[in-house]
Amino acid sequence: MNQPDSAAPLVHDSTQPLLDIQDLHVRFNTPEGEVHAVNGMNFSIAPGEVMAIVGESGSGKTQTALAIMGLLAENGRASGRVVYQGSNLLEMDRRQLNSIRGSDIAMIFQDPGASLNPYLTIGRQMTEVLVRHRRMSQSEANARACEMLHQVRLTDAEDRMRQYPYELSGGMQQRIMIAMGLLCRPRLLIADEPTTALDVTVQADINQLMMDLRRQYDTAILLITHDLGVVAGLADTVTVVYAGQMMEYAPVRDLYYRPCHPYSRGLVRSVPRLDQRADQVLRAIPGNPPNLLDMPSGCPFRDRCEFAFSDCTAYPLMRHSRANSLVRCHLDSLPE
Amino acid sequence: MARYALDRFLAAIPTLLLLITLAFFMIRLAPGGPFDSERALPPEIEANLNHLYHLDESLPLQYMRYLAQIIRMDFGPSFQYRDWSVNDLIASGFPVSFTLGVLAMLIAIVIGGSLGIHAAVRQNKPDDYATMAVAMTGISIPTFVLAPLLILFFAVWLRWLPAGGWAWQPANMILPIITLAMPLVAYIARLTRASMIEVLRTPFIRTAQAKGLPQRLIIFRHALKPAILPVISYLGPAGAAVITGSVVVERIFTIPGLGNHFVQGALNRDYTLVMGVVIVYGMLIIVFNFVVDIIYALLDPRIRAQQHGGQV
Numbered sequence: 001m002n003q004p005d006s007a008a009p010l011v012h013d014s015t016q017p018l019l020d021i022q023d024l025h026v027r028f029n030t031p032e033g034e035v036h037a038v039n040g041m042n043f044s045i046a047p048g049e050v051m052a053i054v055g056e057s058g059s060g061k062t063q064t065a066l067a068i069m070g071l072l073a074e075n076g077r078a079s080g081r082v083v084y085q086g087s088n089l090l091e092m093d094r095r096q097l098n099s100i101r102g103s104d105i106a107m108i109f110q111d112p113g114a115s116l117n118p119y120l121t122i123g124r125q126m127t128e129v130l131v132r133h134r135r136m137s138q139s140e141a142n143a144r145a146c147e148m149l150h151q152v153r154l155t156d157a158e159d160r161m162r163q164y165p166y167e168l169s170g171g172m173q174q175r176i177m178i179a180m181g182l183l184c185r186p187r188l189l190i191a192d193e194p195t196t197a198l199d200v201t202v203q204a205d206i207n208q209l210m211m212d213l214r215r216q217y218d219t220a221i222l223l224i225t226h227d228l229g230v231v232a233g234l235a236d237t238v239t240v241v242y243a244g245q246m247m248e249y250a251p252v253r254d255l256y257y258r259p260c261h262p263y264s265r266g267l268v269r270s271v272p273r274l275d276q277r278a279d280q281v282l283r284a285i286p287g288n289p290p291n292l293l294d295m296p297s298g299c300p301f302r303d304r305c306e307f308a309f310s311d312c313t314a315y316p317l318m319r320h321s322r323a324n325s326l327v328r329c330h331l332d333s334l335p336e
Numbered sequence: 337m338a339r340y341a342l343d344r345f346l347a348a349i350p351t352l353l354l355l356i357t358l359a360f361f362m363i364r365l366a367p368g369g370p371f372d373s374e375r376a377l378p379p380e381i382e383a384n385l386n387h388l389y390h391l392d393e394s395l396p397l398q399y400m401r402y403l404a405q406i407i408r409m410d411f412g413p414s415f416q417y418r419d420w421s422v423n424d425l426i427a428s429g430f431p432v433s434f435t436l437g438v439l440a441m442l443i444a445i446v447i448g449g450s451l452g453i454h455a456a457v458r459q460n461k462p463d464d465y466a467t468m469a470v471a472m473t474g475i476s477i478p479t480f481v482l483a484p485l486l487i488l489f490f491a492v493w494l495r496w497l498p499a500g501g502w503a504w505q506p507a508n509m510i511l512p513i514i515t516l517a518m519p520l521v522a523y524i525a526r527l528t529r530a531s532m533i534e535v536l537r538t539p540f541i542r543t544a545q546a547k548g549l550p551q552r553l554i555i556f557r558h559a560l561k562p563a564i565l566p567v568i569s570y571l572g573p574a575g576a577a578v579i580t581g582s583v584v585v586e587r588i589f590t591i592p593g594l595g596n597h598f599v600q601g602a603l604n605r606d607y608t609l610v611m612g613v614v615i616v617y618g619m620l621i622i623v624f625n626f627v628v629d630i631i632y633a634l635l636d637p638r639i640r641a642q643q644h645g646g647q648v
Contacts, residue, residue: 069546074459094551102548109546114539119561119636128557129547164637180547 017044018187018220019068019105024080026063026072026244033293037063039244041080042318045188050214050221052235052252054228054267058289060244061224065190068222069107070097103133106181110193112173116165123161126180133184148179151216152209171202178210185217192224207234228271232256240264243290243300246318250325260321261329262305299330307331344629348622352615356406359614360399363607370415370605389415402611411612416604422612425597430616432502433586433593437578440513444520444574449567451521452528453555456563459533467525474522479581483515483588500590512589516581520574524567532563561635568631575624579617 026038038060045051053061067078068089082089084105089097101107109115117125126148127141136144142161149157152175165173174194181189191210195203211234214221223235231238231252238255240248240263248261259265266285287304290296299305302312311330321327371377371385386392390401405412411422455467490511491499502508535541536559544558583595590596594613601609633640 071542071545098548098550100548101546107546109539109543111539115543117540117544117558118638120558128549128553132547132549132553166638166641177543 018047018049018084019222020044020081020083021064021068022081022083024064024067024078024082026060026067026076026078028073029075029077030293035292036295037076037244037292038067038078039295041241041244041246043239043246043249045220045222047187048214048218048220049237050211050223050235052223052225052231052238053241054225054231054238055241056226056289058292059241061226061241062192063244064241065107065192065222065224068190069101069105070094071107099133102129102186103184104186105188105190106184106186107190107192108174108177108181108194111197112177113165113170113197115177116173118165120164121161122163122165122168122176126161126176126183129180129183145179145183148183149176151182151213152176152179154179169202170198171206174198174202174206175209178206178213182213182217182219186219188220188222189214190222190224193226194223195230196225196227203230210234228256228267240267243295244292245300246326246328247301248321248325248327248329249318250322250327254322254325260325260327260334261301262307262331262334263301265334299328307335341626344626348626351622352618355618356403356611356615357399359611360402361395363602363605363610364395366602366605368605370607372605389413406615411615412608414601414606414609416600416606416609422608425609426594426612426616429592429594429597432591433582433595436509436512436516436585436591436593437575437582439509440516440578440581441520441571441574443513444517444524445567445571447517448521448524449528449564451525452530452567453532453560453563455525455529456532456536457551457555464529468529471522471525474518475526477518479515479519479584480588482518483511483585486511486515487588500588502589502591502593508589508591512585512591515585515588516578519581520577523574524570527567527570528563531566532559535559535563538562565632565635568628568635571628571631572621572625576621579620 021041021043024038024041025036028035028037041060041064043051053064055061063072063076066072067076068082070089070092072078078090080090084100089100092100116122123142123145126145127136127138130136130141130144131138134141146157146161149160154160154172154175160168160172160176165176168176174197178194189210194210195206198206207230210221213219221234223231225231235252238248238250238252239246240255240261242263248255248259248264250260250264255264256268259268263285266283269283270285272282285304290300290303296303297315298313299308299316302308305312309330314330316328316330318326318328369391370389371382376382377385383392390398393401402412409423411426414420414422414425417425451467451471455464458464487499490497497507497511532555541554541559544554549558579595582593583598585591586593586595587599594616597609598613598617600606601613
């Protein structure tokens with residue numbers, strides 16, 4: 001592994017990418033050794049695009065997002081380039097990063113209950129973003145935050161401003177997180193499993209809300225999820241990650257109907273469908289992901305891959321499978 | 337909140353009663369009596385004295401008599417300082433001890449808290465290790481060792497400050513306050529550091545960072561309240577520690593405070609004085625813990641809701 005990829009970084013349409021990630025690596029120093037959480041991510045997001053990163057737990061999708069935001073844990077190090085408006089976010093000091101975080105790039109998290117400060121009112125937590133980035137007065141910020149709460153379809157916005165997070169339901173808390181993220185009209189919203197901690201009925205509402213707001217604000221979204229069902233309805237493009245590496249990148253329809261990587265197909269087939277017969281067994285992918293402390297050479301997926309053959313002991317490079325798709329696999333086409 | 341305060345007040349009554357009972361019988365278990373001295377008094381005089389102070393009655397009767405007296409807020413006459421009632425002694429000693437104690441605690445909170453925050457922000461850097469080493473030393477040195485050392489340095493060698501005595505002047509207060517505050521500073525610094533480090537790892541701090549807030553704002557607006565909560569809970573025991581400390585400190589610096597009265601009273605078997613001071617200490621600790629709970633509620637909205645009888 002760790003060989004540089006030969007495939008050119010993806011350029012979406014003809015426009016300048018909003019965020020361009022080149023050979024991103026994330027390593028953690030732990031008592032057990034160095035954990036290779038993210039190993040050479042290459043992708044870019046166009047303005048207004050919704051891109052999903054899909055992978056199972058521990059595949060490095062959240063660490064990718066945290067690395068972009070400069071929020072890695074103390075023992076984590078990111079290398080490579082995360083280019084936003086011509087400069088590498090990974091090389092910025094905290095002050096420079098703080099002028100972008102929350103303003104140009106916002107992030108919402110998996111567990112809204114834990115991600116809102118329990119000791120501060122909703123109003124305080126929202127307005128401080130505007131006071132900080134937009135230099136608004138407290139009363140201007142109050143008005144704008146209130147307006148934003150209306151837009152995420154919360155009732156009694158004025159009362160909500162005075163409430164504390166524990167007084168609200170999980171769905172309301174996530175609406176507030178979204179409202180807070182969009183206050184400064186960011187160009188990119190990173191949503192890390194925004195609906196995982198919520199009830200199924202609320203999940204659909206939150207997803208719908210994000211899509212409506214995305215149209216209204218023309219915000220690009222980097223959606224991190226393990227739920228391919230969510231991806232189908234929301235994303236334009238999908239990146240499938242495995243063991244911290246990109247396995248496949250494709251427009252969402254292609255990935256669903258014609259996945260090129262055995263792992264992607266395994267993920268797609270493990271999603272329950274409405275047209276499936278009730279007695280049909282869901283297809284799980286056998287085995288476990290490789291140990292990130294001691295990555296095997298060659299294709300990281302080969303031990304679980306039903307099509308593994310002799311070539312798979314060599315690391316597969318990212319190659320074009322179709323005009324606007326990439327895959328990391330030695331197979332030219334996926335057997336049925 | 338008024339309802340809550342009333343509940344707490346009523347709950348304090350049995351606590352105080354238990355304290356009074358235990359103290360009453362324990363001081364009488366100690367060998368000797370208030371009028372014993374090197375030279376034995378003539379038996380008639382001693383009998384008269386005992387009769388005057390009702391010491392010739394049975395213990396249960398004395399106990400009931402004392403309770404009836406306490407309800408009227410009358411602590412009785414001192415057995416040793418003949419012209420003084422215990423109320424007078426407490427009235428003269430309390431302001432002195434209270435001033436020292438409150439100042440020591442305030443200083444401990446401010447200095448200990450700041451040191452703890454500083455160490456937490458620089459976790460595992462030289463600043464952190466230095467602060468924690470000092471804190472460890474502070475916790476390890478007992479008051480009765482620290483006080484004579486301070487006197488030796490600042491009073492005897494440098495001659496900057498008086499070695500003891502009391503005149504309501506800052507010069508008299510500095511060394512006693514340092515002695516009282518030192519272990520608290522150390523303890524609070526360690527407590528603040530630990531809880532601040534924990535809070536800085538929570539998801540809501542990560543959210544604050546993702547919002548691009550400056551570090552200073554994150555520490556003081558987002559992290560300080562939750563980080564200070566364990567320190568607030570510690571203030572109850574800290575209040576007790578200051579009281580215990582003051583007993584030693586007031587002796588060493590010859591300060592006419594409650595602690596000094598307490599020690600003198602115990603040595604002289606001055607039953608009423610000891611009882612009076614014990615009751616005042618008990619009430620102080622109860623009031624203190626109540627104040628701590630109020631502060632806690634002010635800081636944590638969820639506890640506030642509970643105290644209003646709301647659901648959380």
